Amino acid sequence: MSVTMAYGARDPHQVLGLDDVEHSGPASKRIVTGFGFWIFLLSDMVMFSCFFAAFAVLSGNTAGGPRGSEIFDLRNVAIETGCLLMSSFTCGMASIAADVRNRFWFQVAMAVTCVLGLAFLFIEFREFAGLVARDAGPSRSAFLSAFFTLVGCHGLHVSAGILWLLTMMAQVFAKGFRADILRRILCFALFWHALDIIWVAVFSVVYLLGSAA
Amino acid sequence: MASLVAGAGAILIMIGIIFQIVQLAVSIRRREELRDRTGDPWDGRSLEWATASPPPVFNFAVLPDVRGENAYWAMKARAKKADAEKSETDYQPIEMPRNSPTGFVCAFFATLMGFALIWHIWWMVIAGFIGAFATFVVFAWRDHDEYEIPAEEVARIDRANINQRRDMVSAAGGR
Numbered sequence: 001m002s003v004t005m006a007y008g009a010r011d012p013h014q015v016l017g018l019d020d021v022e023h024s025g026p027a028s029k030r031i032v033t034g035f036g037f038w039i040f041l042l043s044d045m046v047m048f049s050c051f052f053a054a055f056a057v058l059s060g061n062t063a064g065g066p067r068g069s070e071i072f073d074l075r076n077v078a079i080e081t082g083c084l085l086m087s088s089f090t091c092g093m094a095s096i097a098a099d100v101r102n103r104f105w106f107q108v109a110m111a112v113t114c115v116l117g118l119a120f121l122f123i124e125f126r127e128f129a130g131l132v133a134r135d136a137g138p139s140r141s142a143f144l145s146a147f148f149t150l151v152g153c154h155g156l157h158v159s160a161g162i163l164w165l166l167t168m169m170a171q172v173f174a175k176g177f178r179a180d181i182l183r184r185i186l187c188f189a190l191f192w193h194a195l196d197i198i199w200v201a202v203f204s205v206v207y208l209l210g211s212a213a
Numbered sequence: 214m215a216s217l218v219a220g221a222g223a224i225l226i227m228i229g230i231i232f233q234i235v236q237l238a239v240s241i242r243r244r245e246e247l248r249d250r251t252g253d254p255w256d257g258r259s260l261e262w263a264t265a266s267p268p269p270v271f272n273f274a275v276l277p278d279v280r281g282e283n284a285y286w287a288m289k290a291r292a293k294k295a296d297a298e299k300s301e302t303d304y305q306p307i308e309m310p311r312n313s314p315t316g317f318v319c320a321f322f323a324t325l326m327g328f329a330l331i332w333h334i335w336w337m338v339i340a341g342f343i344g345a346f347a348t349f350v351v352f353a354w355r356d357h358d359e360y361e362i363p364a365e366e367v368a369r370i371d372r373a374n375i376n377q378r379r380d381m382v383s384a385a386g387g388r
Contacts, residue, residue: 180358
């Protein structure tokens, strides 16, 4: 109730953090696009929450198969995490380059982000292939089903993110920093950073807790 | 006892279904006399009643001035008080996104890919994926993704709706 009253008392657009805009009116397209993309990201987070919940429930159900502590290689996971966190940093550099309309450094930062993302995917793919080869694939136990679903879903997101990244590099190369392309870069950066946050949760819940158990 | 409760529930549901069919039948039979052209047949409170039915592509001719809850009710109350219907609205041209079949085409290829994934038809997975991605890239590559509805056209559509509402209100004996 107090929320509605505060909402009604002021210009409702200030809720979107537009206090510095003097006239009231519709928010800019950049704000609206970013807001819409946040809603998509939240729906994605809801999906990942379900996979996390499933994993938490099933992580002990190994059906006589390997436990997490027997199959996780924390050194690999540390390298993966390093790649992804570094790629978030270079993605941030790309956003800054786009803000100052510097094409060269935008392309460099995006290319480095792409290479780091590919390195992450390569390590993850090798881990998955190794597990399947030693009969620890997704059909081995409920624990491994939940593991492959959760971690694989994140990996699929990173793959889609890399395709998006390459598309944005091509768009900036062909068309430059147009307003709509800048909005897409904003959304891509949000997507990439959100994947990083999800990976931190995967890293903690799946690998660290799993290795301890 | 349990079957009695279940039976009573089933009868309730059946009555609900019958009423729905009756409603459909009555609505279709009396469609001419019940048709609403104003967009506000119930003297509504919220903004969805503030535009025409069916709404124009731009939804609102001018951005509604929202001051608190029950926005449309408050707007009508203010209009009555100030007799604002006589004052001229300042119509502006409206930017609209161009129509695009991208969503449909992408969904077609994604469905194809989902089907192929379930049945392990790998060439179709690749085809569906390339189709969906290519559609996405073609959409992203457009140079003109918006068109403008001129202010005169916005004014014409909005005035037509306002007049409809006025006719309706006076036909009903005023409000």
